[in-house]
Amino acid sequence: MASSSPNPVVAPSHIHALLDRLHEESSTQEAALGNYLSGTVSFDDQMRDKFIALDQDKCQFVYQLLRATNGKNVVEIGTSFGVSTIYLALAVGSNLEASGGEGKVIATEKEPSKAEKARAYWKEAGDELVTRHIDLRVGDLIETLKNDLPTVDLVLLDIWAPVALPALKLLEPKLRTGAVILVDNTIESATRYADLLAHLRAPENGYTNITLPYTKGLEMCVKV
Numbered sequence: 075m076a077s078s079s080p081n082p083v084v085a086p087s088h089i090h091a092l093l094d095r096l097h098e099e100s101s102t103q104e105a106a107l108g109n110y111l112s113g114t115v116s117f118d119d120q121m122r123d124k125f126i127a128l129d130q131d132k133c134q135f136v137y138q139l140l141r142a143t144n145g146k147n148v149v150e151i152g153t154s155f156g157v158s159t160i161y162l163a164l165a166v167g168s169n170l171e172a173s174g175g176e177g178k179v180i181a182t183e184k185e186p187s188k189a190e191k192a193r194a195y196w197k198e199a200g201d202e203l204v205t206r207h208i209d210l211r212v213g214d215l216i217e218t219l220k221n222d223l224p225t226v227d228l229v230l231l232d233i234w235a236p237v238a239l240p241a242l243k244l245l246e247p248k249l250r251t252g253a254v255i256l257v258d259n260t261i262e263s264a265t266r267y268a269d270l271l272a273h274l275r276a277p278e279n280g281y282t283n284i285t286l287p288y289t290k291g292l293e294m295c296v297k298v
């Protein structure tokens with residue numbers, strides 16, 4: 075009996091190879107980083123050349139969820155080198171092809187050098203299947219998300235903790251009923267995400283919540 079988990083992502087082999095390579099590079103970087111963070115260099119400076127990509131199994135789950143919900147308008151809070159964005163774009167592209175309509179992945183990255191690298195990886199994946207579904211907004215997302223937002227089906231929050239709640243609050247007026255909010259690392263970083271989790275879990279704010287038992291946790295919240 076096969077024991078490996080099936081991969082839901084429908085994509086040509088060169089994209090699977092690219093994704094495997096990028097996840098590998100990200101994991102290698104994180105292992106080398108360990109728990110070491112310099113006290114003399116700023117956090118942003120230390121992270122500028124790091125992927126910190128969403129784990130591959132989580133990316134596959136997000137893809138599968140988007141296919142299941144036919145999500146077409148997605149906001150990615152924290153894009154880095156654009157690994158999770160590739161999954162989002164593939165899912166949105168397939169949903170648009172299957173049932174028509176309009177949609178895109180709004181990606182957000184404040185570091186221009188990271189945005190440039192993300193664009194290069196998306197180009198490698200392919201303009202037709204990936205790049206054309208992405209609207210990358212470079213700069214502080216608190217500014218870049220102020221205007222021109224569609225009604226949102228899914229938000230992936232994969233960002234430094236202090237920015238997470240302000241970002242969600244910017245998007246809240248645009249969330250459709252049934253919109254899904256995913257937040258990474260909510261077990262390991264529960265303390266850092268305390269304000270965000272308190273907001274999502276307060277009954278008056280209208281979300282249902284579950285912590286999925288992926289490594290370090292993945293919160294899945296639904297706007298009801």
Ligand SMILES: C[S@@+](CC[C@H](N)C(=O)[O-])C[C@H]1O[C@@H](n2cnc3c(N)ncnc32)[C@H](O)[C@@H]1O
Binds near residue numbers: 128153232
């Ligand atoms: C954890 S990484 C995102 C990883 C990405 N989702 C992936 O799977 O490849 C978070 C990114 O958010 C970016 N970021 C942090 N604060 C931001 C802000 N205020 N506006 C836009 N991007 C920001 C960081 O530069 C970093 O690259």
